[in-house]
Structure formats: structure tokens, C-alpha cells
Amino acid sequence: MRNLDRITNPFNDDKVIANCGIFGVMNTAGGKMSGRDVIEAMANMHDRGNGLGGGFAAYGIYPEHPEEYALHVMFETQRAREETERALQEWFRIGAQEPIPTRNTRGIANAPILWRYFVEPLQEEAIPPTPDGAIALTPDDYVVDRVMVINTSIDGAFVFSSGKNMGVFKGVGHAEDIGTFFCLDEYQAYLWTGHSRFPTNTQAWWGGAHPFSILDWTVVHNGEISSYGTNRAFLEMYGYYCSMHTDTEVIAYATDLLVRKHGLPISVVAKVFAAPLWQDIDRMPSPDRETYTALRQVYGSLLMNGPFAVIIAHQGEMIGLRDRINLRPLVAGSKGDLLFLASEEAPIRLVCPDVERTWAVQGGEPVIGRLFEGIVEPGVDRSAVYEEPCIERFYGHKGQREVHSLSGMRAAM
Known part of the structure; x- marks a missing residue:
């Protein structure tokens, strides 16, 4: 065992910075799936976490409240x-509220009070006129603003999910135990994401587990954003304030x-x-070079180093993305209308033994699955050979080389 330790941990590091499982x-056809398979997939990657955080996001789980914001609060x-609750009654019409259902689960302890509220902004509060006649807030803007107020101003209260017809469920524990704790095997969703945490630079607490969410956007992440x-x-x-310490x-x-x-497209x-890289941008043909240069100049402070x-997920779409030099793993798979993304191929094959194809996602290239459209971006070099008709439709003949083409992006913008 000592010899094995010398190979796997030659510098006696006390943390494993490459871990976390996603x-x-x-x-993509909108069919609903039980959370049971997602829990099993996360259990397969048990060793990627250390029991200090796990969580899930599920879309389409509240069809009885399709137009109300589902606030999950701890x-x-x-x-x-x-x-x-006094603040929520002042800001929103509360259509329903209840404790988030849980069950006693070994390995889960010291849970906070977990509650969910289905709300709609009061019209006069959601769209207040501005003194100078500028464009007023939209209901989404108002909800984001109120979430930030709660998370930064009310001691001991954290809104960890705020989208419509979706929800985040997370806490301290192994992911599969968190899934059991929140009774996710009883939910049906057309899109699921999961995360097993191995925190390296921040403390383990219920609000700091993944997924992270605002409105219906959720993110599960393996890595470190320097x-x-x-x-x-x-x-x-x-107006976005980080309060979750990660x-x-x-x-x-x-x-x-x-x-x-x-208004930017996800691509x-x-x-x-x-x-x-700048050296790659310099070699691009015009006008692609100008477009990428503008993106880096305007949004350079949002580059994720x-x-x-x-x-990344939201209603109707799931996106996978790796850093541009492939320092963290991400595997994609597909079968029929199903799109899978995972840190490893094993959990994909566990829940779908007859998966039709799997591939490694290329750094900097997004995988995009869209409701009723299928896989619209495969997340690979465009010279790769594929048999999937939808990929041929987007990228032309098999084997054709198209480097850094932004014509579609500019059209979308």
C-alpha cells in the first residue's frame, strides 16, 4: 500500500484537487425520468467526493405551478x-408553501430548515416606474434582486433555487445520500444534473454544495476558478453578489x-x-478575428481561468464545457433522444448499458442539447467523423474542417 501511495500521491498532498463528480x-424529446437513475450514476462516482457536499437539479418537476417561481430556501x-416570510409576503403573492419533503437518511445530519415557496411578484412591485422613465425591471430582474437581498441581508436564510418548474436539492453528504434524503426517486424530470463535492479551498456547508442556481440556471462544476x-x-x-463562499x-x-x-447565445x-488563446485568435480569418477580439475585450473579466x-442547465437546454486545455474530464454520450454528460464514462454505461456512442468533450467547445432539437453542438473538433444526422446537418460533410466559424454565432446575436 505504501508503494501505491507513492505513485498516486507522491507529494503527500492532503487534498485531491482533480476530484468532484458531475x-x-x-x-431532448421531453420525456420524464425518475431521479433513481441519477442517484445511481452519482453513487458510481462515490470516490470523487468526500461526503462534504452533494446535490441535484431537476427540470419539469412542478407542472402544477408552471408560471410560479419555486423558491427553495434553507x-x-x-x-x-x-x-x-415577512419579506416574501411584502414582495410576492405566495401561491403555496410547504416544507421540502425529506426522509431520514444515514450519513445526513444537521440539516437546516428546508422550505419551498411558489410565488409571483406583485405587479406594482415587480415593475416599478423609474424617475427618468427608463425601462423598468422585468419580473425575472425583480426575483434576482430579491434573492440577492435575502442572501446578503437576512442572517441565516439562503435561497438556493429560484426558477420556474424546476428545483435544486443539495446539502452536506455524499451525493447519493443527498438524493435519498430529498426523496428524489419520487420526482420525474426531463433534465437532471448531479454533483459530488470534494471541496478544496472553501468550507463544507449546506449552501455551498452544488448545483448553484439563479432563476432557472444551474451549474455543477469540477475544478477551480482561479x-x-x-x-x-x-x-x-x-447587481450580482456572491454569498455562498465558492x-x-x-x-x-x-x-x-x-x-x-x-442576449448572447450560449454558444x-x-x-x-x-x-x-490570443495566438489562435491572431490566426483566424477576418471577420472571426474581430468578433473574438471584441468578446475578449468586452468580457475579458468573465474569462474563467x-x-x-x-x-450548465436551464429550461429546455443542457450545456457541457471544459477549460480550453482539457485539465478536467468531461465525457458525452447519446442514445436516441437521450444526451448524457459525466466526469467519467462509467456512470453513463451504468444507467444506459446500450448507449449508442460516447466521446470526449473537447476543451473550449460546448456540448449543447436542446429540447425538441436534439444535440445541436457536439463539443468536439469539427473535423471529427460522426454518423449522427443532426451533427452532419450542423457541420456539413463528415471530415470537413471548419475552424472557428462564427457566422452562426453572429446570426444568433
């Missing part, structure tokens, strides 16, 4: 709950800013987070 599955004290300070400062200029939070907020508020957002692999 998993995602989407039925409270450290009853006083925090009472203060939060640009966190720069990213955080940029986001604070736009670098992954900036990815969720940055995605919401770029897609919802700035362009991927090129902001994992931008091509450091090793990472992420699965």
Missing part, C-alpha cells in the same frame, strides 16, 4: 424563517447576465468563459 442527462434558525476575484468584481457591477457561484451569475440580460457565452468542467 453528471447530467436530458431527454434557514439556520426559526427566526430567519419568520423574517424571510479568476474568481476578477469574475466576482465584474458581476457585482451588475467559486462556482460566479458561473451561474455570469451565465444569467450574458444570456438573459445581454457565444462558451467562447467568453473558455476563450481561444483555471481547470474546470461544467454542466
